Amino acid sequence: MDRRLPGPRPPARGLRRRRDRLRARAARLRLRQARLRRRLSGRRAAHHPEGARLPLYHRERHGHLRGRGLHGGAAGKAPAERRVIPLGERPRDWLFVIAFSFFAFSSAFSDAVVARGVPLAPDSPSFWARANWWYASGTDPVxxxxxxxxxxxxxxxxxVFGPFYLLLVYAFVAGRDWIRMPAIVYVSAMTYGMVLLFGAEFLGDLPPTNVPKFLAFNLPYLVVPLLLGYRMRSPRPFS
Structure with a gap:
């Protein structure tokens, strides 16, 4: 007795017809795609006859698209240079010019006296030592x-900050965008230093005896840097 399994049966007529229709449809799709490719290559050759078969980056590099747009049109104009806005058209920046000019003056004379260790006394031969004593005697015992x-x-x-104030004044007057990153570094350092100063003054053993006067002299050194940080929020603050 032959126990071999029977072979696959031939497909029914309906299945054969469906298979033939699918094959014919696939052949028509391939033919249509080939026609579309030929049509697109012909259009590309009409626009760029010298570099029709080259990649886009290669044609741009070797000049096949030089003097034309992306689709063979007129060449786009080079991007215009940014115009520096003069200080006369930036009236709010006068606040920074005046503030940093005063800060530079104060750093060069008032702060330098304390930094050099000149004694603060009402009868000091140094005018700025007497001026610092006038401020500190009834306001800042520290x-x-x-x-x-x-x-x-x-x-x-x-x-450090004194010379930088002069640089800030120049940058604001001349409209120099390169000052942005140094200004942001200054804002960070100055904010940190002023927070430490206020903490040591108000939480220490010798708090200010005249708070309004103390804030009038010291708070601008915190407010103006914060305003500067906001002013430098744009990558090109002066153009």
Whole structure:
């Protein structure tokens, strides 16, 4: 007795017809795709006869699209240079020019006296030592004692921030965008230093005796840097 399994039966007529229709449809789709490819290649050759079969980046590099747009049109104009907005058209920037000019003046004279260790006294031969004593005698007793931490902060204000204030004034007047990153670094350092100063003053053993006067002299050194940080929010603040 033959126990071999029977072979696959031939497909029914309906299945054969469906298979033939699918094959014919696939052949028509392939033919249509070939026609579309030929049509597109012909259009590309009409626009760029020298580099029709080259990749786009290759044609751009070797000049096949030079003087034309992406689709063979007129060449686009080169991007115009940014116009620096003059200070006369930036009236709010006068606040920074005036503030940083005053800060530079204060750093060069008032802060430098404390940083050099000149005694603050009403009969001092130094005018700026007497001026600092007038401010500190009824307002800021910590400044009269001038601990080492305060001297370091004042020295940074006098010999680091002082010259930088002049650079800020120049950048605002001339409209120099490169000042943005140095200004952001200054804002971070100044904000950190002023927070430390206010904490040491108000939470220390010798708090200010005249708070309004103390804030009038010191709060601008926190407010103006914060305003500067907001002013530098744009990548090109002056153009």
């Amino acid at each position: 400044l009269l004692q001038a601990p080492i931490g305060l001297k370091v902060q004042v020295a940074i204000s006098a010999f």
